[in-house]
Every structure is written in structure tokens, then in C-alpha cells.
Amino acid sequence: MKRFAENKTFENVFQPTRQEMIEGFELKGRWKKEFFQNDNPIVLELGCGKGEYTVALAQKYPDKNFIGIDIKGARFWRGAKTAIETGLSNVAFVRTQIELIDYAFAEKEVSEIWITFPDPQIKFRRTKHRLTHPEFLRKYFKVLDDKGLVHLKTDSEFLHGYTHGIIQMEGHEVLLSTHNVYHPDNKELPEEITSVQTFYEQKFLKENKNITYIRFSLKH
Numbered sequence: 001m002k003r004f005a006e007n008k009t010f011e012n013v014f015q016p017t018r019q020e021m022i023e024g025f026e027l028k029g030r031w032k033k034e035f036f037q038n039d040n041p042i043v044l045e046l047g048c049g050k051g052e053y054t055v056a057l058a059q060k061y062p063d064k065n066f067i068g069i070d071i072k073g074a075r076f077w078r079g080a081k082t083a084i085e086t087g088l089s090n091v092a093f094v095r096t097q098i099e100l101i102d103y104a105f106a107e108k109e110v111s112e113i114w115i116t117f118p119d120p121q122i123k124f125r126r127t128k129h130r131l132t133h134p135e136f137l138r139k140y141f142k143v144l145d146d147k148g149l150v151h152l153k154t155d156s157e158f159l160h161g162y163t164h165g166i167i168q169m170e171g172h173e174v175l176l177s178t179h180n181v182y183h184p185d186n187k188e189l190p191e192e193i194t195s196v197q198t199f200y201e202q203k204f205l206k207e208n209k210n211i212t213y214i215r216f217s218l219k220h
């Protein structure tokens with residue numbers, strides 16, 4: 001409750017109702033001009049939880065803007081507070097459903113999407129809830145610029161394999177992929193793939209799970 005109340009006071013937190021989002025979100029198409037007040041690329045973290053990637057990448061790349069999205073505001077309260085306390089002006093959080101992403105952003109307003117440790121939704125009847133299901137990818141494609149860049153980091157071999165299948169079936173392009181980001185042979189991986197460990201990643205590492213990663217480009 002305390003975090004819920006504090007989120008309302010944070011300038012970097014937006015918590016539109018579903019109806020407000022659908023009727024016309026104030027920042028759609030205006031994020032750079034109105035909120036960030038720069039022309040830098042926008043990077044999203046979907047299902048951001050506490051927002052570890054959002055905050056860490058914002059520190060590393062001051063010339064990009066980062067927005068964490070999650071339905072649970074009490075979780076990203078942590079990231080929002082850290083951003084304020086450390087003076088990061090290139091960070092925002094939106095409490096909304098990922099399904100509404102195309103109401104929050106205009107066409108091509110976004111440059112990259114990170115999906116960090118989503119629920120793999122293994123049961124068949126939950127297929128449409130997987131964050132790399134073609135219906136989600138179509139929404140991501142709408143808001144992404146021409147590079148269509150998506151990163152998926154997950155402990156789930158199931159979701160990793162499912163996503164590879166969807167990428168191939170739908171004609172997208174795999175740019176980088178590994179079953180174990182910490183394997184000693186993976187010395188050449190971009191630093192942010194291993195240097196940031198989210199709350200869930202730390203939990204899965206303690207369970208000795210491999211952490212997988214795919215970087216891909218949406219083509220249509």
C-alpha cells in the first residue's frame with residue numbers, strides 16, 4: 001500500500017486505467033518530446049518486475065531512454081525510486097498490460113524491446129499468453145522502428161525453443177542466440193547480457209538453471 005501511494009508521487013511513473021489507455025494515452029507518440037525532452041531512442045523492458053534492466057541500462061546508456069512496463073506497480077516501485085534517488089532522467093515506468101503496448105506507443109516510436117524472464121506459460125491453453133506468441137510479436141512490430149530489435153532472456157528452455165520456432169515460422173531473423181549465457185565459450189557476448197541479473201534471474205541461478213538469450217529482428 002505504501003509503495004502504491006508513493007508511486008503516485010513519482011514523476012517517472014504512469015498508471016493509466018485500461019479505459020484511459022484505450023481512449024488515448026497522453027504520451028503516445030509524445031514520449032521523447034513531452035517526457036524525456038530529447039530525441040534519443042526508446043528501449044522497453046516488458047514484464048520488468050523491479051526494473052533491474054531498465055535502471056542498469058539507463059545508467060550505462062545515458063543517450064537512450066528506458067521504459068519499464070509491468071502490471072504490478074509495487075514491483076517497479078523499486079526501480080522508479082532508484083532512478084529518482086540516483087538522478088536518472090532517462091527512466092520511466094508504466095503500469096499497464098503488455099497487451100496494450102500499441103496504445104502506449106505510436107508506430108515506430110520504440111527502438112528496442114527487452115523481455116526479461118517472463119512466465120513461460122507452458123500449458124497449451126496458455127499459448128496466447130506467451131510474450132513471444134505471434135500476436136504479441138505483431139504488436140511489438142507495430143511500435144518498433146525498422147530494425148525491429150527484440151531481446152529475450154529466460155531460464156526457460158521451453159520458451160527459448162518455442163521462440164526459435166516462432167521466429168523461423170514467421171520469417172523473422174535470429175541475430176544472436178545461446179542456451180547458456182555464462183558458458184565459458186561465450187566470451188564475446190555483449191556485456192549487458194551477463195552484467196545485469198534480475199531478481200528472477202538470481203533465483204534461477206541459485207537453482208542451477210541455465211540462462212538462455214535470443215536477440216532477434218522482426219521482419220513484418
Ligand SMILES: C[S@@+](CC[C@H](N)C(=O)[O-])C[C@H]1O[C@@H](n2cnc3c(N)ncnc32)[C@H](O)[C@@H]1O
Nearest residue numbers: 047048049070071072097098116117198199200
Ligand atoms: C517472472 S516475473 C519477471 C520480473 C523481472 N523481469 C525479473 O526478471 O525479475 C514476470 C513479470 O511480468 C509481469 N507480467 C506478466 N504478464 C504481464 C502482462 N500481460 N502485462 C504486464 N505485466 C505482466 C508480472 O507482473 C511480473 O512482474
